[in-house]
Amino acid sequence: xxxxxxxxxxxxxxxxxxxxxxxxxxxxxxxxxxxxxxxxxxxxxxxxxxxxxxxxxxxxxxxxxxxxxxxxxxxxxxxxxxxxxxxxxxxxxxxxxxxxxxxxxxxxxxxxxxxxxxxxxxxxxxxxxxxxxxxxxxxxxxxxxxxxxxxxxxxxxxxxxxxxxxx
DNA sequence: GTCACCTTAGAAG
DNA sequence: CTTCTAAGGTGAC
Numbered sequence: 001x002x003x004x005x006x007x008x009x010x011x012x013x014x015x016x017x018x019x020x021x022x023x024x025x026x027x028x029x030x031x032x033x034x035x036x037x038x039x040x041x042x043x044x045x046x047x048x049x050x051x052x053x054x055x056x057x058x059x060x061x062x063x064x065x066x067x068x069x070x071x072x073x074x075x076x077x078x079x080x081x082x083x084x085x086x087x088x089x090x091x092x093x094x095x096x097x098x099x100x101x102x103x104x105x106x107x108x109x110x111x112x113x114x115x116x117x118x119x120x121x122x123x124x125x126x127x128x129x130x131x132x133x134x135x136x137x138x139x140x141x142x143x144x145x146x147x148x149x150x151x152x153x154x155x156x157x158x159x160x161x162x163x164x165x166x167x
Numbered sequence: 168g169t170c171a172c173c174t175t176a177g178a179a180g
Numbered sequence: 181c182t183t184c185t186a187a188g189g190t191g192a193c
Contacts, residue, residue, distance in 0.1 A: 086189060105174050109188085120189035122173045127190080141174065148173035156173085 006052050010060050012067055014158075017132075019059050021052045025077025026059055028129040031151050059133070066132050069162035071099040075133055083127070086114070090124035097138050100163055104142045126150045132159065140167075 005027070010017040015032025048056075055076035062072035080088050089112040097103060105121045114120065125136040131151055137159045141147035146167055149156040160167070 084190075106176090109174090114188070116175095117188045118174045118176095119172070119187080120174095123188090123190060124173095126173050128173095136173075139173075142176085146173090150173060153173090 006048055008048070008052075008056050010056075010063055012060075012064055014067055017063060019056060021055055021076075022079060024081070025055060025079045026075075026130060026133075027079040027081070029059070029063075029131060029133060031131065031155060034152075062133055066135075067159070067162070069099070069159075069164065072133065078130060078134070080129075083129075086112075086117075086120065087124040087127055090121055091128060091134050094125075094128075094134050094136060094139070097135055100165065102138045102140050102160075102165055104140055105147070106142055108139065122148070131155075135159075138163075138165070 006021045008019050008021070010019050010029075017032055018030040019026060020028040020030075058074055058076040062075050065072045080091065090108060093103075093108050093111050105118050105125075106115075108121045109115050109118045112121075121139075125139055128134050128136045131137070137149065137156045139147070144167060146153065146156060146160075157167075
């Protein structure tokens with residue numbers, strides 16, 4: 001039986017992120033909209049299961065920590081259903097990165113056994129449904145260039161700076 | 168099938 | 181130094 005997708009706002013000092021959950025955990029996290037939409041503020045949270053509220057609390061705490069440049073204590077279950085093995089391999093590798101560390105796209109490619117799939121790694125990062133918690137921003141280009149970021153380079157720079165990573 | 172993409176090492180000018 | 185090329189995975193068209 002299909003679970004309704006629950007969409008909940010995550011309030012942070014950097015704006016209102018949007019988290020989506022299904023029955024298995026967190027499936028997606030979005031950056032705050034560039035232009036604050038006149039949101040239907042009075043979204044009557046229709047019976048959000050306690051399970052999901054608990055995950056949401058973890059998400060909020062983890063997000064706040066990471067945005068402050070600190071490692072998250074605990075993450076909610078991350079759901080990557082529908083994604084390819086390759087992408088999941090990349091994201092699993094990203095989750096291993098310790099605070100303050102960075103990797104290059106090439107480095108990740110080697111670690112997942114596809115040393116030449118450098119650009120594919122970039123593609124996988126861009127397809128990452130859960131930015132920040134899955135630290136795609138800690139991936140720099142080979143010569144310490146910042147590289148790109150589909151969610152907006154400004155975020156990447158900000159996050160890196162807060163973690164004390166210089167370019 | 169073709170193209171563009173969060174890349175990169177290497178070769179040529 | 182700069183510019184150009186080729187190569188890998190994936191999704192959009």
